[in-house]
Amino acid sequence: MARRAILYGLVGGVLIAFLKFIEYKHFVHEYPTELYGGLVAILFTAIGIYFGLKWTRSREVVIVKEVLVPAGGPFVLNAEKLKELGITQREHEILGLIAQGLSSREIGEKLFVAESTVKTHSARLFDKMSVNRRVNAVQKAKDLGLIP
Amino acid sequence: MARRAILYGLVGGVLIAFLKFIEYKHFVHEYPTELYGGLVAILFTAIGIYFGLKWTRSREVVIVKEVLVPAGGPFVLNAEKLKELGITQREHEILGLIAQGLSSREIGEKLFVAESTVKTHSARLFDKMSVNRRVNAVQKAKDLGLIP
DNA sequence: CCCGAAATCATACGAACGGATGACGACAGC
């Protein structure tokens, strides 16, 4: 914490300089003490906020909240969820390919269908899964046991 | 931020109370002005640091999100891989948020940086991980033990 | 004190994505 000490030193230096400035100018005889107290207070509140934020700025807090431990097996497909959400085979197939990081075009080439078809499927899939992005769909599908 | 305004109000209130206290006790006639200036400075530096830390803390707490953990251990980060790939803390942080399905804009709002910054980070991240899509990055990161 | 790493921000552009809509054919079931 050498840096901390140095910064405190700087703060002290600024304080002294500030007070000397006041004394030098003889302002103290012209305005009430409260004014200077207020100025100093505001100044050092700002300084405190600045350094407080600065010191803790890059702190990374990792809080992992574990909720469920479904299974440890190789993977069993959750057919009930599939039916419950009304996801068809084709949509499920495309969901798996999306999870592999393929683009719509690549999926279309792999399944020998047009890109627009894939987009239609994925759009309906997202609607049924109540998501609006690929990564969300993959995340949710894994949690629900729809894909490995 | 209404909370911010309220806190500023509190600071102002404390300041006024403190000055009234000085006036009431007539300490001002017994000790040099510098002493009071120093006391005020120290006090409000502390107040500033306190609120700076408080705000920072609350901001980072908001980041916390409940995550469904499938199975296995609580998750141990593969620090070697991280270093091997040259992934920085910030990039790793953004990788985690990408895995949660957040858009670049949402990540920026959560980390209080511009969207362009997030895009720069993710671009360098994809380069280091040798991928070219978000879903690929998430997939690979999970396999490598970079994220839960 | 200079240098490199890291983080920040900006701008621009093409590609990909998401949403909305419409259409057509196949096929099953009533």
Place this chain on the structure above:
DNA sequence: GCTGTCGTCATCCGTTCGTATGATTTCGGG
């Protein structure tokens, strides 16, 4: 026959992503 579901394809439009490029600031090490 009519209807509903499913798969297919297309077009449009706005948003997001990925990439490239350049700039500034901060910080630590040589």
